[in-house]
Amino acid sequence: MAAHPKKTILVADDDPHIQEVLEVRLASAGYEVILASDGREALDVLARTPVDLVISDIRMPGMDGLQLQAHLEKTAPKLPIIFLTAFGSIQDAVKAIKSGAVDYLTKPFEGRELLDKVSSVLSKAVVAQAKASAHGAHVVPPCGTQDCGMWETRSQRMRELAQMVEKVAPRDVNVLLLGESGTGKERIAQLLHSMSPRRDHPLVIVDCGSTPASLLESELFGHVKGSFTHAVRDKKGLIEEAHKGTLFLDEIGNISMEMQVRLLRFLENRKIRRIGDTREIAVDCRVIAATNADLIQDVAEGTFREDLYYRLRVVTLNVPPLRERKEDIPLLAEHFVASFCKAQGMPLVVLPPATMEFIVNYPWPGNIRELKNAIEAGIVLSQGGELTPTDLQVAPTAVHKGQQSESAMSLDESEKVAIIRALEKANWVQKDAAPLLGVSRRALNYKIQKYEIDIPTRRKK
Structure with a gap:
């Protein structure tokens, strides 16, 4: 070896x-x-x-x-x-x-x-x-999730981000989180909420990317009985559910222009109107939004409202991709190995030096989420108590020291591979695969349709 x-x-x-x-x-x-x-x-x-x-x-x-x-x-x-x-x-x-x-x-x-x-x-x-190195590791206060190991860092950029989170969290201002898919934007939103004066009230998470546009308005604003065909009772919207707490709008760049107008109106007067209702309801909540899109470019192209952009980005936090904080990869890898082995009740799997070198030099286009999924799948496939590069099942052509290879998988391809791995691991049962990916069953179903993933007939519902 x-x-x-x-x-x-x-x-x-x-x-x-x-x-x-x-x-x-x-x-x-x-x-x-x-x-x-x-x-x-x-x-x-x-x-x-x-x-x-x-x-x-x-x-x-x-x-x-x-x-x-x-x-x-x-x-x-x-x-x-x-x-x-x-x-x-x-x-x-x-x-x-x-x-x-x-x-x-x-x-x-x-x-x-x-x-x-x-x-x-x-x-x-x-x-x-x-x-034990001279710089040591900076640990951001716990966020209450099983993935909090990702906040242990030796990266200067992540230290600066941690300091910004600590500074911004107690201030009741809107925050815009920018970063590639899988970098941990939702975890930062959870952290901002848990360190804020609103922590004893709900953190409501809305995945704008997986919620069909036709349903998003009702999900966010709610509706009254009889306002449309299937509205058999009054329904409180997610914005209203976040009263006194925090509203996290993930993948905000995916919402329609019509929804942008409604959301802008709420941010300006802090009132909502349920679909089919004439009354306005006052809602007091902090708004945190996140996207992997280039909103400035979207504003320039006219697909995202400039006034909404400035309403959302009172404070902007940029989350670096994993390939720009390679010094953290060994920490994350060891954390995910230990967490998964403990959760599965199995002996600790070893990461040999050759595997660690491979992991550090791989560009991880899917970032922390891809690293976590690859390690968990690799542990399942590993033999003899050691995790090898082959066990990880990532594209070897994507490995390129120093920078991402042109042949690396796109973010969509990486996400599709991760979904397929989780489905295979769960014997193609979607309700079992969703927790492995950290998403809702509805979000998983949306992604399966988006990527046209073929579910074996024997497992289809």
Whole structure:
């Protein structure tokens, strides 16, 4: 298994034969190896050279492995250690594990066992090392959703966004969220609401992109009995449901010109009129809107009202795509692996260095949503407790270091693939697939029709 060439391993053992075996095995797998004959020499090496992992014999003359570990707990507590132990000293290894060592190998060991253990330890250390870096990670306060791991960040742009969210959330102003599909705009809306004075009142989410235009007016404004054929009773609209709380209008760029006029009127006087009614109802709610469209271009082309645009964008927050915050990808990947394995009640799946490198360099046109779906599908397909690039089932031609390849899937193609994966995983049962995608069943049905996804006849309703 090829390892990341920058990973350096310090081997501390007084047996020249063991040193030679370890050096050959690890070097052949792509690791850089430094040798030391005891704990004291190992500390001398660490004083002048940074390493990613220490492999140490427990029993050595002079400073033994346990003494080396005790010293490192004070000077380098995040540095992982794998101990080598003979059969008769396994108790020492167990004691070391309890004291902070990450694992141990019993002599004699197989070469594959060694490499598998090293790969596992290094992949688990990626997030810990990132958190221990000089810049550290900035964690935005919890938003109350299972995907809050996405707010742990090492990206300067995301730190700045977090600071803006903290500053804007308590202010009762409209907010426009701009960003590609799957970047987490809805999560930011939830965060803005949870940190606002309105948090004890409803957050009402309206997906303008999945709600047919013919139904959106009734959904938003409500109607009175008899106002149209199927209006058998009065219905309160979603704007009215958001009274005292927050109204989140997702994919606002998709609404019709007629709906834009009605929405503008509400934003100006904070009153609505149900379909078929003559009375006006006052509604006090904060409005957060989001879109992946270029609204400025839409305004220039006359498809989006300029006055509505300025009403919505009192404050604008731009959410960067995942390919522009690559330093966060390892954090997100580890978070999604841990969350999914825990939810499914299965052992933690390992992300080997080669897989992590693939994940970091893939452009993720579907952003966080695509990364999450790919990892969850990959875990289901993985074997032997490791996730490989093949398990992720993403287009290999889309991988391009530094920038997105021209051959990368479009956002629509990426979303379609994610939907098909979820449907397959749910045995083509839409009500089971919808939660996997984090959407409503109605929204999923809309997307299935939009992308003309063929549902096997045996599963059609």
